[in-house]
Amino acid sequence: MAIKRQPAVRSPFAGLKKEAATHWQELMKGGRPVIMVGTATCGRAAGALDVLYALREELKQQGLDYPVIEVGCMGHCYAEPLVIISKPGNPAICYGRVNPVIAQRLVREYILGDDPCLEFVLAAMEPNELVPGFQDFPRAAYEQKMLLKNCGHIDPLDIGQYIASGGYSALEKALRQPPASIIDAVRKSGLRGRGGAGFLTGDKWSICRKSPGRPKYLICNADEGDPGAFMDRAILESDPHSVIEGMLIAAYAVGARYGYLYVRAEYPLAVDHARIALKQARKSNLLGRHILGSGFNFDITLFEGSGAFVCGEETALIASLEGKPGLPRHRPPYPAVSGLYGKPTVINNVKTLAFVPHIVMNGAGWFAGMGTEKSKGTAVFALAGKIVSTGLVEVPMGTTLRQVIFDVGSGIPNGKKFKAVQIGGPSGGCLPELVLDLPIDFDSLTTAGAMMGSGGMVVLDEDDCMVEIARYFLEFTQKESCGKCTFCRLGTRQMLSILDDITKGKGRIEDLETLERLAEDVKAGSLCGLGKTAPNPVLTTLRYFRDEYEAHILEKRCPSLMCRDLTAYYILRDKCERSCDACVGTCTVEAISPDKKRIKVIDQDKCIKCDTCRVACPPQYNAVIKLSPVTMVPARN
Amino acid sequence: MTRNSVPGSITAEEENRAKRETRDALKGFTKKPGVLIPILQAVQRRLGFLPRVAMEEIAVYLDLPPVDVYEVVTFYNQFRLNPPGKHSVRVCLGTACHMKGGYITLDAWERRLNIKQGQTTNDREFDLDTVACVGCCTMAPVTVVDEKPQAKVEPTKVDGLLLAFQREKETGESGK
Numbered sequence: 001m002a003i004k005r006q007p008a009v010r011s012p013f014a015g016l017k018k019e020a021a022t023h024w025q026e027l028m029k030g031g032r033p034v035i036m037v038g039t040a041t042c043g044r045a046a047g048a049l050d051v052l053y054a055l056r057e058e059l060k061q062q063g064l065d066y067p068v069i070e071v072g073c074m075g076h077c078y079a080e081p082l083v084i085i086s087k088p089g090n091p092a093i094c095y096g097r098v099n100p101v102i103a104q105r106l107v108r109e110y111i112l113g114d115d116p117c118l119e120f121v122l123a124a125m126e127p128n129e130l131v132p133g134f135q136d137f138p139r140a141a142y143e144q145k146m147l148l149k150n151c152g153h154i155d156p157l158d159i160g161q162y163i164a165s166g167g168y169s170a171l172e173k174a175l176r177q178p179p180a181s182i183i184d185a186v187r188k189s190g191l192r193g194r195g196g197a198g199f200l201t202g203d204k205w206s207i208c209r210k211s212p213g214r215p216k217y218l219i220c221n222a223d224e225g226d227p228g229a230f231m232d233r234a235i236l237e238s239d240p241h242s243v244i245e246g247m248l249i250a251a252y253a254v255g256a257r258y259g260y261l262y263v264r265a266e267y268p269l270a271v272d273h274a275r276i277a278l279k280q281a282r283k284s285n286l287l288g289r290h291i292l293g294s295g296f297n298f299d300i301t302l303f304e305g306s307g308a309f310v311c312g313e314e315t316a317l318i319a320s321l322e323g324k325p326g327l328p329r330h331r332p333p334y335p336a337v338s339g340l341y342g343k344p345t346v347i348n349n350v351k352t353l354a355f356v357p358h359i360v361m362n363g364a365g366w367f368a369g370m371g372t373e374k375s376k377g378t379a380v381f382a383l384a385g386k387i388v389s390t391g392l393v394e395v396p397m398g399t400t401l402r403q404v405i406f407d408v409g410s411g412i413p414n415g416k417k418f419k420a421v422q423i424g425g426p427s428g429g430c431l432p433e434l435v436l437d438l439p440i441d442f443d444s445l446t447t448a449g450a451m452m453g454s455g456g457m458v459v460l461d462e463d464d465c466m467v468e469i470a471r472y473f474l475e476f477t478q479k480e481s482c483g484k485c486t487f488c489r490l491g492t493r494q495m496l497s498i499l500d501d502i503t504k505g506k507g508r509i510e511d512l513e514t515l516e517r518l519a520e521d522v523k524a525g526s527l528c529g530l531g532k533t534a535p536n537p538v539l540t541t542l543r544y545f546r547d548e549y550e551a552h553i554l555e556k557r558c559p560s561l562m563c564r565d566l567t568a569y570y571i572l573r574d575k576c577e578r579s580c581d582a583c584v585g586t587c588t589v590e591a592i593s594p595d596k597k598r599i600k601v602i603d604q605d606k607c608i609k610c611d612t613c614r615v616a617c618p619p620q621y622n623a624v625i626k627l628s629p630v631t632m633v634p635a636r637n
Numbered sequence: 638m639t640r641n642s643v644p645g646s647i648t649a650e651e652e653n654r655a656k657r658e659t660r661d662a663l664k665g666f667t668k669k670p671g672v673l674i675p676i677l678q679a680v681q682r683r684l685g686f687l688p689r690v691a692m693e694e695i696a697v698y699l700d701l702p703p704v705d706v707y708e709v710v711t712f713y714n715q716f717r718l719n720p721p722g723k724h725s726v727r728v729c730l731g732t733a734c735h736m737k738g739g740y741i742t743l744d745a746w747e748r749r750l751n752i753k754q755g756q757t758t759n760d761r762e763f764d765l766d767t768v769a770c771v772g773c774c775t776m777a778p779v780t781v782v783d784e785k786p787q788a789k790v791e792p793t794k795v796d797g798l799l800l801a802f803q804r805e806k807e808t809g810e811s812g813k
Contacts, residue, residue: 041771041772041773041786042772042773042775042776044785044786045773045776045779045786045787045788046776046788047788077775077776078775080775080776224772225769225770226770227730227731227732227733227735227769227770228731228732228733228770228774229770229772230770230772230773230774233772234772265678265715266768266769266770266771266772267771267772268784303674303675304674304675304678306674306677306678306713306714306715306716307713307714307715307769308712308713308714309769320674321671322670322671323670323671323672323673323674323709324673324709325708325709325712325713326712326713341670382774384732384733384774384775384777385732385733385736385737385774385777386736390774390775391775422732425732456732456774458732458733458736458774460736464736469732469736472732472735473732476769480769482712586793588745588748588792588793588796589748608744608748609741610741610744610745610792611738611741611791612791612792612793615791
């Protein structure tokens with residue numbers, strides 16, 4: 001590789017940095033209020049764009065020319081849309097669940113007036129005398145933000161704001177070191193791949209560097225396909241430059257000339273932000289030839305994945321980049337030796353690469369000081385499902401599941417009982433209360449039958465059926481199996497059909513043994529991670545929740561009242577209010593009608609079990625209930 | 638509109654347009670390895686789907702047997718063989734959405750639009766499909782309508798969204 005060790009010229013970056021700092025100073029300390037709106041995908045789904053429009057419109061009406069900046073996701077997705085207002089003289093305050101009307105009031109009463117509208121405050125951004133801050137939340141005791149540090153605090157589409165917050169300094173520092181010393185630092189830091197497998201990043205880089213063949217490639221895997229995971233999406237949307245900087249340092253270390261950023265097409269906003277960020281980096285000479293005046297040449301192509309889960313597997317992803325169907329191949333040779341077009345290729349996850357600038361800046365020892373013995377640094381989790389504080393969290397490796405779910409995520413909503421946490425997506429498993437005190441790292445969860453995976457965590461409560469969730473994941477992996485290996489293609493199909501039968505009340509008790517046997521066969525007979533781990537959700541639920549399987553098979557009963565073929569809706573006659581017609585009006589198939597006494601009755605043949613009537617029934621009556629098995633519904637009188 | 642009821646059947650006029658657009662899109666690409674998927678994406682962006690003629694044009698351009706193009710198109714979930722509707726409806730069936738009743742939402746869409754997932758309504762107003770996960774798990778159950786993720790879409794919200802489209806259409810027509 002033709003990277004001649006030329007001392008990087010300092011001046012180009014010093015200039016960029018100074019300019020960025022000046023702009024930032026002008027913006028934040030310009031004596032004007034600054035308004036930030038979180039407009040990542042999660043914010044948009046909650047209506048952040050309407051809020052943004054309302055804020056701008058109201059400011060215009062009032063004749064105020066204050067900056068309204070779009071920022072990414074702060075991780076507090078449960079309280080979206082979020083608005084942060086920094087008014088000179090006051091602490092920066094974050095408002096949650098803002099709607100256009102509240103936005104209008106914030107402008108009139110806080111920005112124009114002097115009332116900080118405490119009723120809409122989520123928390124202050126910094127410690128102060130006026131309002132409690134995020135540091136007072138219980139989660140603050142666990143959270144340690146490294147990858148999420150900038151997310152929600154800077155404009156992802158402004159490279160200057162990234163540079164002003166310390167960005168690209170690590171690249172500049174790296175370019176003044178020999179590549180080998182960077183690989184050495186990454187190895188000493190103990191950084192392991194965050195895609196799920198946990199291979200030592202330094203070792204991977206070193207193998208690639210030593211492998212003959214040119215050009216070398218560097219691929220960032222942002223094909224985050226696990227349903228229930230959105231860490232990589234949030235990072236790319238909220239702080240794309242941190243990923244680009246990580247890619248640059250990695251490319252310099254391994255001697256790669258070309259890079260690919262492989263983002264799944266289901267993330268249109270992440271694709272957009274990455275594309276804009278790449279353009280800006282190119283313009284600032286952070287990509288291209290003679291980067292920052294050094295002898296280092298590197299460019300990144302954005303590649304949109306086309307919706308195939310298996311392409312998260314590295315060899316399948318490479319096949320897809322080559323324009324072929326994404327079929328995995330046998331390893332070895334590993335991509336580090338023979339990857340894209342047969343050349344040495346490093347392929348790393350978004351988070352792995354985003355850690356690299358921090359390691360270069362702060363040193364290997366600093367990074368290795370966090371986490372557990374074998375898993376260093378922090379882990380980012382996406383919390384979803386039946387949990388109060390859904391969103392993104394970043395905690396040191398070794399934090400226990402209980403701490404993440406109950407202290408950081410504030411536990412289960414609506415006074416329901418925790419049942420299980422699904423971790424690691426379709427490759428992971430469902431873990432019950434009993435193992436919640438396990439520290440989360442790459443190795444500890446394996447003994448419990450799950451894996452940390454890439455970091456998606458879906459919390460399940462007493463209303464969630466474990467057979468159904470196992471069936472759901474298997475349906476997913478069965479559909480996404482590329483079909484190359486017989487066991488993965490046909491074994492998962494057979495397992496799915498057994499699970500389908502069980503959730504419909506047609507299972508037989510000997511099916512459970514068949515399931516277990518098939519699961520072992522599918523694991524043994526599959527080439528890539530998809531097949532090897534596909535049976536995990538079934539195996540863990542069978543291990544921890546066998547009683548639920550048995551109830552489905554022996555009693556035709558779904559204990560969680562979820563499986564539709566085994567449950568029925570019923571209106572309690574003594575609770576139904578004669579004058580109320582809430583359920584009748586909302587029923588989507590006109591299955592509810594009042595009888596002679598004006599008590600509402602559900603026609604079981606018409607009912608499609610959509611749950612609308614149960615939600616619509618006013619809480620003072622709560623007359624609509626679910627029953628399982630269906631034979632519990634009293635005969636119509 | 639019976640001629641459109643067969644999935645994938647298009648008129649001669651549409652076929653010509655598809656051919657023209659495909660040739661146009663191909664101008665932006667040099668023939669080199671790895672370019673097939675970006676080409677397919679570019680053509681689909683223009684046409685909304687990949688009709689047979691488009692795949693044949695691409696095969697000729699890249700010197701590939703048409704079946705190789707077809708293989709790639711059918712391997713990936715993103716590529717459509719049917720013409721799209723004016724509005725796209727994508728029901729998210731990620732873990733969180735599923736546990737919060739995404740399958741009930743899908744049922745509601747299928748019932749109201751009177752089509753199954755993967756199909757387009759006869760008047761080509763709506764096409765319905767599922768998506769593995771759009772990463773808005775905190776807003777579950779999510780339906781992406783015309784690229785915009787809609788939060789907490791339960792059967793009643795399905796009706797509401799459809800009503801909004803209908804009103805939009807009516808006011809649009811009466812405004813003309």
